[in-house]
Amino acid sequence: MAARTQMKWLRRGFERNLSVVAVLVLWEITTRAGVFNNFLLPPLSKVLMRGWLDLLNGEIPRQVLATGTVTLVGFAIAALSGVAAGAMMSISAIARRIMEPLVSVALPIPKISFLPIFILWFGLGDVPTIMMIAFTCVVPIVSATFLGTTTVDKYFLWSARTLGTRRHALFWKVVIPAAAPQIISGLQVAFPLALIIAVVTEMLTGGDGLGGYMIHAVRFAQSDKVFAGLLATLLTGMVFIQSFAWLRARLLVWHAETAVVAGA
Amino acid sequence: MSKALRIAIFYLPIFVGLALWELAARASLLNPSLFPSLGETLTAFGRLATKGHLLDHAELSLFRQSSGFFLAAFFGIASGILMAENRRARNILEPLLRATYPLPKSALIPLFMLWLGIGDSAKVAAVFLGCLLPIVLTTFNAARGINKQLVWSAWSLGTPKWLIPWKVVLPAALPEVMSGLRIALALSFTLMVSAEFLIGQRGLGFLIGTLGEDGDYAGMFAAVLAVTIIGFAADRLFVWLNGVLLSWRD
Numbered sequence: 001m002a003a004r005t006q007m008k009w010l011r012r013g014f015e016r017n018l019s020v021v022a023v024l025v026l027w028e029i030t031t032r033a034g035v036f037n038n039f040l041l042p043p044l045s046k047v048l049m050r051g052w053l054d055l056l057n058g059e060i061p062r063q064v065l066a067t068g069t070v071t072l073v074g075f076a077i078a079a080l081s082g083v084a085a086g087a088m089m090s091i092s093a094i095a096r097r098i099m100e101p102l103v104s105v106a107l108p109i110p111k112i113s114f115l116p117i118f119i120l121w122f123g124l125g126d127v128p129t130i131m132m133i134a135f136t137c138v139v140p141i142v143s144a145t146f147l148g149t150t151t152v153d154k155y156f157l158w159s160a161r162t163l164g165t166r167r168h169a170l171f172w173k174v175v176i177p178a179a180a181p182q183i184i185s186g187l188q189v190a191f192p193l194a195l196i197i198a199v200v201t202e203m204l205t206g207g208d209g210l211g212g213y214m215i216h217a218v219r220f221a222q223s224d225k226v227f228a229g230l231l232a233t234l235l236t237g238m239v240f241i242q243s244f245a246w247l248r249a250r251l252l253v254w255h256a257e258t259a260v261v262a263g264a
Numbered sequence: 265m266s267k268a269l270r271i272a273i274f275y276l277p278i279f280v281g282l283a284l285w286e287l288a289a290r291a292s293l294l295n296p297s298l299f300p301s302l303g304e305t306l307t308a309f310g311r312l313a314t315k316g317h318l319l320d321h322a323e324l325s326l327f328r329q330s331s332g333f334f335l336a337a338f339f340g341i342a343s344g345i346l347m348a349e350n351r352r353a354r355n356i357l358e359p360l361l362r363a364t365y366p367l368p369k370s371a372l373i374p375l376f377m378l379w380l381g382i383g384d385s386a387k388v389a390a391v392f393l394g395c396l397l398p399i400v401l402t403t404f405n406a407a408r409g410i411n412k413q414l415v416w417s418a419w420s421l422g423t424p425k426w427l428i429p430w431k432v433v434l435p436a437a438l439p440e441v442m443s444g445l446r447i448a449l450a451l452s453f454t455l456m457v458s459a460e461f462l463i464g465q466r467g468l469g470f471l472i473g474t475l476g477e478d479g480d481y482a483g484m485f486a487a488v489l490a491v492t493i494i495g496f497a498a499d500r501l502f503v504w505l506n507g508v509l510l511s512w513r514d
Contacts, residue, residue: 203373233371
C-alpha cells in the first residue's frame, strides 16, 4: 500500500513537472544532434557531469557556502536593523519625519550602483559584499515593518488596553505579533535581492562564491562550468526560498493564514 | 499650503543630510580621498555632463533598460493572461516558471556574456529575462483572481471571446499588474547597472566603474548620483502613469 501511494506521488510529481522534464530532454537531444553549437549550449549530461565533478572535488560546495554565508550575514544585518528602524518609525514621530523621505527615495533607486563606492570604502573581500546586501535589503524591510506596525487592527489595541496591558508591553505583545505577517512578507521580498546582489558583487570582485565561479568560467571559456554554476545557483536559491516559506509557516503557526493553508 | 512647499517640507531631512555631508567634508571630518564633498561631486557632475559624455552614456543605458523592460512587459503580460485563461498554456508554463523563479536574476549575466558577447544585446537580454518572470507571475496571479462575473457579464452582453482578455481581464487585473511592473522597473535598473559593470565599454554602469578605477572619485560619485536620479525619476513617472491609467476606478 505504501509503495503504491509512493508510486502515485511520484507519478503526480512527474505529470505536474512534465514541461520541465520535456525541456531537459529536448536540451539533451538537440545538443547531441548538433542543432546548437556545443560550446554555446553544452549537452545537459556534460553540464551535470561537470557539476558532479566540481561537487566531489569540493569546489561547488565551497562556492555555495561562500555565497550562502555573505547572503545570510548581510540579510541578518538588514533584517535586525530594518525591523528596528521600521518599529522606531511607527513609535516616534521624529523618527518617522526623518526616515520617511529617506525610505521613499531609497526604495526605487538602483542601489547596486553604489557598489564601487562600497568597494572603495571597504576594500575587496566579504565586507563590501555584506554591506551592499545589507544596504539593499534594509529599505524594503523598513518600509514593510513601518506599514505593518502602523496598520494594526485598532480592536486588538483596545482589547489589550482594557485587559490592562501596559504601554510598552502593548508594542511587543500586540503590535509586533499582529504585524508579523507583513514584516515577514517584507523579509521575503528582500531576500531574493540579497542573492541578486551577492552574485553580482562576487562577479565584479571576481573572488569566491557562485558569482565568481561563473564569471571565471566565462573568462576561461568553460561553458559547461557556466551552466553548472547556474544550476548550483538555482538550487541554492530554491533551498533558501523553500526554507523561508517553511519558517514562515512555523513562525505564524498561530495565525489564520497558516490554518487556511493547513486546512486546504 | 501649495503642493511644491509640501513636497519640499517632506524631503527636508534629505536636504539637511546633504548639507551635513558638505559641512562634514569642509570640516575635514571625511577623508577626502574616500569621500569627496557634495560640492566636488556636483562640480564633477557638471563637468561630466558638459564634457564627459554623461548624457551619451545615460542615453545608451536608458535605451538598454527600456528595451529590456518594455519587451518583458509585453511578453510577460501576454503570457501571464494566456496562462490564466488557457489550461494547456498553464500546464506547460507554470512548472517552468516555478522551476526557474528562485534563480537570482543577476546569475543570467554570465550566460548572456557567453551567448551574446559584450554588445547591447547581452544587456537587453539580461534586463528582459530578469524582468520577465516577476511580470508573468504577478499578471498570472492577478488575472486568475479577477471577479469571474465580469467575464460572464461581458460574454453574455456579446463581447467576442477573443476580445475578453484584452477588454475585460487586463483592465480588471490592471492594479496588480501595475504593481508588478513597478517592481520589475526597479529590477530593470539594477540589472542594467550590474550588466554594465561587468560587460562593455559604454553606459552608466561602465562609467561608474571606469571613473573609480581612474581614481576620479568625485566623478564616480557624480555618476552614481546620475543613476540615482534616473531611477527615482522613472519611478515617479511610473506612479504618475499608474494614477492616470487607473483614474477610471473608484
